Every structure is written in structure tokens, then in C-alpha cells.
Amino acid sequence: MWPDRRLIERLGIEHPILLAPMAGAGGPAMAIAVARAGGLAALPCAMLDAEGIARDVVTVRAGTPAALNLNFFCHTPQADDAPRQRAWRERLAPCYRELGLDPATEAAAANRSPFDATTCALVESLRPEVVSFHFGLPAADLLARVRATGALVLASATSVAEARWLVRHGCDAVIAQGVEAGGHRGMFLEVDPATQAGTLALLPAIVDAVDVPVIAAGGIGDGRGIAAALALGAAAVQLGTAYLRTPESLVSPLHRAALAAAEAPTALTNLFSGRPARGLVNRLMREYGPLSDDLPPFPTAGRALAPLKQAAEALGRTDFSSLWAGEAYALARDEDATRVTRRLVDETRAALARLTPGPAGA
Amino acid sequence: MWPDRRLIERLGIEHPILLAPMAGAGGPAMAIAVARAGGLAALPCAMLDAEGIARDVVTVRAGTPAALNLNFFCHTPQADDAPRQRAWRERLAPCYRELGLDPATEAAAANRSPFDATTCALVESLRPEVVSFHFGLPAADLLARVRATGALVLASATSVAEARWLVRHGCDAVIAQGVEAGGHRGMFLEVDPATQAGTLALLPAIVDAVDVPVIAAGGIGDGRGIAAALALGAAAVQLGTAYLRTPESLVSPLHRAALAAAEAPTALTNLFSGRPARGLVNRLMREYGPLSDDLPPFPTAGRALAPLKQAAEALGRTDFSSLWAGEAYALARDEDATRVTRRLVDETRAALARLTPGPAGA
Numbered sequence: 001m002w003p004d005r006r007l008i009e010r011l012g013i014e015h016p017i018l019l020a021p022m023a024g025a026g027g028p029a030m031a032i033a034v035a036r037a038g039g040l041a042a043l044p045c046a047m048l049d050a051e052g053i054a055r056d057v058v059t060v061r062a063g064t065p066a067a068l069n070l071n072f073f074c075h076t077p078q079a080d081d082a083p084r085q086r087a088w089r090e091r092l093a094p095c096y097r098e099l100g101l102d103p104a105t106e107a108a109a110a111n112r113s114p115f116d117a118t119t120c121a122l123v124e125s126l127r128p129e130v131v132s133f134h135f136g137l138p139a140a141d142l143l144a145r146v147r148a149t150g151a152l153v154l155a156s157a158t159s160v161a162e163a164r165w166l167v168r169h170g171c172d173a174v175i176a177q178g179v180e181a182g183g184h185r186g187m188f189l190e191v192d193p194a195t196q197a198g199t200l201a202l203l204p205a206i207v208d209a210v211d212v213p214v215i216a217a218g219g220i221g222d223g224r225g226i227a228a229a230l231a232l233g234a235a236a237v238q239l240g241t242a243y244l245r246t247p248e249s250l251v252s253p254l255h256r257a258a259l260a261a262a263e264a265p266t267a268l269t270n271l272f273s274g275r276p277a278r279g280l281v282n283r284l285m286r287e288y289g290p291l292s293d294d295l296p297p298f299p300t301a302g303r304a305l306a307p308l309k310q311a312a313e314a315l316g317r318t319d320f321s322s323l324w325a326g327e328a329y330a331l332a333r334d335e336d337a338t339r340v341t342r343r344l345v346d347e348t349r350a351a352l353a354r355l356t357p358g359p360a361g362a
Numbered sequence: 363m364w365p366d367r368r369l370i371e372r373l374g375i376e377h378p379i380l381l382a383p384m385a386g387a388g389g390p391a392m393a394i395a396v397a398r399a400g401g402l403a404a405l406p407c408a409m410l411d412a413e414g415i416a417r418d419v420v421t422v423r424a425g426t427p428a429a430l431n432l433n434f435f436c437h438t439p440q441a442d443d444a445p446r447q448r449a450w451r452e453r454l455a456p457c458y459r460e461l462g463l464d465p466a467t468e469a470a471a472a473n474r475s476p477f478d479a480t481t482c483a484l485v486e487s488l489r490p491e492v493v494s495f496h497f498g499l500p501a502a503d504l505l506a507r508v509r510a511t512g513a514l515v516l517a518s519a520t521s522v523a524e525a526r527w528l529v530r531h532g533c534d535a536v537i538a539q540g541v542e543a544g545g546h547r548g549m550f551l552e553v554d555p556a557t558q559a560g561t562l563a564l565l566p567a568i569v570d571a572v573d574v575p576v577i578a579a580g581g582i583g584d585g586r587g588i589a590a591a592l593a594l595g596a597a598a599v600q601l602g603t604a605y606l607r608t609p610e611s612l613v614s615p616l617h618r619a620a621l622a623a624a625e626a627p628t629a630l631t632n633l634f635s636g637r638p639a640r641g642l643v644n645r646l647m648r649e650y651g652p653l654s655d656d657l658p659p660f661p662t663a664g665r666a667l668a669p670l671k672q673a674a675e676a677l678g679r680t681d682f683s684s685l686w687a688g689e690a691y692a693l694a695r696d697e698d699a700t701r702v703t704r705r706l707v708d709e710t711r712a713a714l715a716r717l718t719p720g721p722a723g724a
Contacts, residue, residue, distance in 0.1 A: 003716050159627075180560045194652055195627035195643060198542045198560035200581035200590060201689035219562035228562060228590035231713050265521075265557035281557060290556055327563035351593050354365050356718045 001349055004235040006213050007173065010152060011067045011129060014038025015345050017226070018215060019337075020240025021071030021132065022183060023047045024110065025324070028056045030248035030337050032063035037341030040130065040236075042069040046112045050122050057126045069130035069154070070123065072115035074138050074188070075275075078297035085296045089304040091288065095320070099311040107306035112273075112299045114138075120145050130154060135275075136188030137169050144170075154215065156186030158196055163206040163214075165189060173213040175238055176206045180219030182241045182326035184277040185268070193268050193276040193291060200232065207233035221328025223347020227355070230348075241326035242344065246337040254318045258282075262330040264323075272322035274301035280329075283319035363711055366597040368575050369535065372514060373429045373491060376400025377707050379588070380577060381699075382602025383433030383494065384545060385409045386472065387686070390418045392610035392699050394425035399703030402492065402598075404431040408474045412484050419488045431492035431516070432485065434477035436500050436550070437637075440659035447658045451666040453650065457682070461673040469668035474635075474661045476500075482507050492516060497637075498550030499531050506532075516577065518548030520558055525568040525576075527551060535575040537600055538568045542581030544603045544688035546639040547630070555630050555638040555653060562594065569595035583690025585709020589717070592710075603688035604706065608699040616680045620644075624692040626685075634684040636663035642691075645681035 002008060008016055019026065019034040021044035031041035041060055045053045053070070060068055089103060096103045113119075115138045123131055123146055131146050132154035138146070147153060147170060156177040157163035163174045177186050178199025185196060197205075199218045207214050213235035220229055220237050229237045244251055245259055258264065264280040269290035272279070275298040281290065284305070295301040308320040335343065364370060370378050381388065381396040383406035393403035403422055407415045415432070422430055451458075451465060458465040475481075477500045485493055485508055493508050494516035500508070509515060509532060518539045519525035525536045539548050540561025547558060559567075561580045569576050575597035582591055582599050591599045606613055607621055620626065626642040631652035634641070637660040638653065646667070657663040670682040697705065 178560065178562065180563050192627075192629075194629040197627070197689045198540065198581050199562050200540065200560060200587055201542050201583065204583065204586050205690070205692060219560050221563065221566065224566050224594045225562055227593035227717070230717055231589035231593050232586045265554075265559070267554075267556040327559045328567070330567060352717055355589070355592055355714055 001352065003230055004213065007215070007236045011040060013040050013067060015341070016236030017341060017344055018042065018069065018236055018238040019243060020217065020238045021069060022240045022244075022324070023112065025240070025244055025249050025251045027248070027250050028059035028063065030243060030246060031060045031068065033246070033248050033337030034243070034341050035064040035066035037338045038345070039341045040067055040069055042071055042132070044071050045119065046071070046073040046134070047110055050118055053119070053122055054126065057128070067129035069132050070126070070128040071132045071134065072119060072138075073112050073135050074133045075112070075114050075135040075298055077114055080300050081296050084294060085300065085304060087294065088296055088301065092304055092308065095308050099308060101307055101311055105307040107310050109303045109306040110299065115142065117142065123151070124149055127151070132175070134184065134186045137166065137171070140169075156217070157206060158185055158187045159190050159202070160205050160209045162187070162189050163210050167210045167212055171212065173215060173235070174206060174210055175215045175217050176203045176234070178202050178216070178218030179268070180278070180327035181217050182266070182278050182329065183324045184273070184275055187276065196268075199229070203229065203232045203234060219327050221326075221331030223344050223349070224351045225328065226344060226348040227351035239344070241329045242332050242340055243337050244325065244329070245332045245334050246340060248337045252313070252321070254313060254316065254321065255323050258318055258323050259325060259329055259332065260334070266325050266327050266329065270295060270301070272302050272305060274298035277322070277324060278326060280323035280325050282321065282323060363714065365592055366575065369577070369598045373402060375402050375429060377703070378598030379703055379706055380404065380431065380598055380600040381605060382579065382600045383431060384602045384606075384686070385474065387602070387606055387611050387613050389610070389612050390421035390425065392605060392608060393422045393430065395608070395610050395699030396605070396703050397426040397428035399700045400707070401703045402431055403428055404433055404494070406433050407481065408433070408435040408496070409472060412480055415481070415484055416488065419490070429491035431494050432488070432490040433494045433496065434481060434500075435474050435497050436495045437474070437476050437497040437660055439476055442662050443658050446656060447662065447666060449656065450658055450663065454666055454670065457670050461670060463669055463673055467669040469672050471665045471668040472661065477504065479504065485513070486511055489513070494537070496546065496548045499528065499533070502531075518579070519568060520547055520549050521552050521564070522567050522571045524549070524551050525572050529572045529574055533574065535577060535597070536568060536572055537577045537579050538565045538596070540564050540578070540580030541630070542640070542689035543579050544628070544640050544691065545686040546635070546637055549638065558630075561591070565591065565594045565596060581689050583693030585706050585711070586713045587690065588706060588710040589713035601706070603691045604694050604702055605699050606687065606691070607694045607696050608702060610699045614675070614683070616675060616678065616683065617685050620680055620685050621687060621691055621694065622696070628687050628689050628691065632657060632663070634664050634667065636660035639684070639686060640688060642685035642687050644683065644685060
């Protein structure tokens, strides 16, 4: 039933459905569950140290012989900006006061490390079948080492210019990340969130511009969306939000409840990390954004929020929590990740069948 | 080849392709050309007086016996806001100076009138097969009179809540206007452009929420996009940007050249009218927005720009011109509107065929 078999055959997977690597939400259990249904397993590595990555890979390998995608961030780490940190914390001072917190309070905040020589050596030893990058690509020497392992190299493009750049620099396939996608925009040449395009326009433009397989991401909530992506020329799709409510998902109970309630719309915000990302609109986004200038650099903008998030969550509130979600999140269900994947395949089959009434009606 | 024949049969058209009524860009010639290829003709009426509407309808009726859609705006006219007009003009003062203009200069600006008793009487006498509305619906008594003519009533929804409201208030079909669409957002319950969703997420959500046929609009640039919309459950599609470069298009030569250059991205902006609309990013949008608070109310924000637009265009510059375009505008071509429509049908057929490898490959 799959019109483009290039990636399926290269990776030995049954269906062109790639689990999106979601830092903070995905882990070995989700990867194994998707692989068991014939999709591509993925592990987000940006928030893990070398030991954590190795442990997760061992867990996945023990659970499935199928292909595995390790995902890394490629941002250029910037020195923390003390004046901006101070200014951001000052803007947040009323929230600190409201929660009875000393404005100087510190709490553990999510860190995201870029791909470097250490993680490159890890890739060389762990030998994942796929290595994918977000926020561009690593330095040429590191990328050459990754390619030398034989891994298929993927990266996210949010514009035609980014897609062309990625192919020129050695990507084997490109992920067309429409603006509907949950979590961080992969933008690395583009700088303006206001001009980021949706999958419906971005995907065929990238398909026309590059010679490699293109993977559609963003706004795809069920099999109808997968069929649509195939119609637009995608060789495969990458879904994350569809798996956020699975038992294998590592999101907090509050995040899960907000997804299930399906009341809030989503918007792009840079308040939680310093880079634009899509999540459910909550109080912080309403009162301070959703986009703001002069934040501390990625990923350090989250530091000033960490004490607020912790205190608010203890009260059962998500006012200061990043509730990442793609635009189609209301289509997600409480099902395990194997069932989600199988349902997506069945729904895609049904959507394709509806499009083709057969010889009599053609 | 069309999976959903409800609208086709109701309207006696050959293909479920609706010409988007584009105020300032569409007119009788474009309507006739699309109808001749089997699509639904449309006339934008928001910028015409009763005489202009009647004249255009007579022209279309003389050119084709096919069904015709008359489109009206339904905004609530607001009194002009003198302090906001003054403030907006003051902000623009440096641009006036740069062009050597007296900041008190006035020039003719586009006006948009809402549907009212006069236009309702016109509809009763002209008897269009379809009447469509943007920015909500007219008052109940006027809508009842439109429905009594037997016209099919359409309106744009930018969210599930808006779609449900439209059906509850008497729409026969709903246009799901994804955020990719060019020109004005049809928002009437929604107020925040940051939470407007793309067609890929919006369309299936609306299809699931209402019992009437749903028409997809926004981000559809060619037959691949039409096939995608059908996969998502659309009964038909509405395209405007695909027709902007036809000889029948009334856009200015500068607008046409900017579309053909395909260099600028698009963004949502409210600077030109006071309401969010999508167009090519130009100098005004870069320097003053693309979105700004405290503008004069729709449609009067354009008044302070009119002298700037006129002076800049005389110099061959589009710095202050609204260059409406949808996100997929780069897929549009210099072809007449009949050929565009026929090509869209052929491309859709090809896209559907690629999705269905036939019995052997199924």
C-alpha cells in the first residue's frame, strides 16, 4: 500500500511511520512499542548524557531487533547572558511573589546539549541505523564520522533553503517540519517564526527542491493526515504528538491531562527555552508572549522558570510548564504505542481506499 | 474520480474546485474562465457597490450558464477611531517624510462594506446559486432571506468552534480556512492570530465536528494539495492564490512581479486593514509588524497607508502595498484561469493514481 518504498526498504521497516524523537516525552519503551508495530524506533538524546544514551540504546536493542534512530540537537551553545537572565527573572518577579517564592530561588532546569565529539564516539560504538539532527547539522568532521558508520542521516528543514542546505551538506533524507509540529522548530537558517510555513505548503515545495526522500512532520494526527502527506509526495511521515498520551509517554500527569482535555489551542512560544516551540497555550504564554524578545539564549531561558514550574505543579497547575503539542493533538488517544501505530496504518489504508472508488467509479 | 459528490451534484459543477472570491484580484473574467473548466465561479462583492455587483453578475451570466458564488463580508462596521488614526499616522511619519509627502496627505483607500439590507435585496433579485460569507454571518433575518432564495450558503471557519457556530446558524457547508490561506482570515469568534491552525490539522477536526460538507482552503497550491485535502475528508477545495498570476487576475503589475519572483516568504499581518491577513513580507511588515496592536479598526487602518502606497508604487516599489498571497504561492503559474483549473484536475488525478499502485501492489 505504500507508494514510496525507498526508506522502508533501506531501513527494513514495515511502514513509513517514524516515531518523532521527543526529548522529555519519548524513551526506550515507546521506541520498542513503535518498532513492534513496524514503525521506526527513535530515542531523543539531547537531554541525556553519554551514559543515559548508552543505557537507553541497550534497552531498545534488548526489546527489538528493528532499526533505531538516535536524535541529537545541533545548536551552537551560547554563553549564558547574565543581564538577560536578570531581566527575565525581574519580569517574572510578580509570579515568584504570587507563589511565595524568593525571586533568587534556583531549581533544576532541563538542559539540552549539542552533538559533539563525545556523542559522535558513542554513535560510532552504538551503531544506530539512523542518526537524525535538529537545529542544523554538526561540524563537517563529526558528520563525516557519523556517515562513515553507515547510518542513514536525517535532519529537519523548516524551509526550502534549509532543505537544500541539508542535502548539500550530506543528509540522506530531509524531514519537512511544518509549523504545526509540536516542540522545538528545527530552524537553523531561518530566524523569523512568523514566516514558518505549514506542512501542506512546505512539503511539496521541498519535494520539488531536493532529490532525496522527504519525511513529513507537523499537523499529522491520524491516518487521514498520513494519506495527505503521501499525496503531497512524502516518502514517510514522522509523528510525535500522536504518541504523547500513550502509557509509554514520559510526559507529566498534568501535561497528559491537558492533552486529554483538548481545550487549549497551541501556539509557538520561545518563553520556555529561548527558541520557538509549539505547545498548549497556558498562563505564561498568555501573559508574557507567546513570543518575546530579549530572552536568555537557548536553552537557558528555562532556568528562571524552573522554580515557578515546580511550585505551580505542586499545586496542580501548569501555568509555567511547557506543554509541548502539535496542532493536531486533539486526535491523539489513550492507547499504547503499538496500537497507535497499527491504528495509523489501518486509518491510512481506509483513507486511501476512500480516495479510489475502484474501476467503476474512476 | 471525486470521492465526495455532494457539492458537485448540488451545484451542477464538474469538479469540486471553487474559485476563492478575492476582493481586488478576482472579477468576472476569472469567474467565467474557471466555470468553463468545470469549477465554481465566484465574485468578490465586499469592495463593490450594488451597481458594481449587478454589473459583474450580468457579465458572468452572459459568459457562462454555470453556477455562481457571490461573496460578502460580515464584519460589524466600527466608527472610525480618530486617536488611533492619528497615532498610526504619526508612527508612519518617517515614511511620509522619506517619500517627500506631507503627513496630512489623503488618498483613496480600499473600503470594505458588510452585507446589509441593500445587498440582501440584490441577492434576492440576482439569484446566485451560492452565497458565501467571510467574518461570520449576517443578522438572522437577512440570512433567512438569503436562504429563502434557495442559494447554497457557505462561510469560512478558522476553528472547530467557528465551524460549529456556522452550522448551528444555518450554513449548508463550511470552508475550513487554514492559516496558510492568502488574504484576510475569516476569524469571527477567534481573536488570536497566534493560535490559528493549519489546514492539515484544522480540516479533519472540522470534518469530525460537523455534519455538512467541508471545503478546504489554505496552502493548496496544486493537485497534490487537492488530493491531500480529499484524503483529509474535504468535499471540495477553494483556491485563490493559484489564480493570482492568471491574465484574468486584477492584481497590480508590481504584485504580479513579486509573486513571480517567489523570493519573499508570507506572514500574517494586520497593518494594511486592521485585521489579520496573509501576504508577502515587505518593508512595512518588516518595520512595523507584521502584527501590531492599537491600529485603527478594520478596514480603516489602510487609510494612513494609501498615500504611501501610491507614492511608493509610482517609484516601482511595493514597500507599502498589501501583496496578498497564500503560503503555497510559489506553485502558481502564468496560465489562464481555465488552464489552471484543468491542470489542477489533471494533477489531482495523477496524485491519486500515485497513491494507488493497483491490485498487484496493494
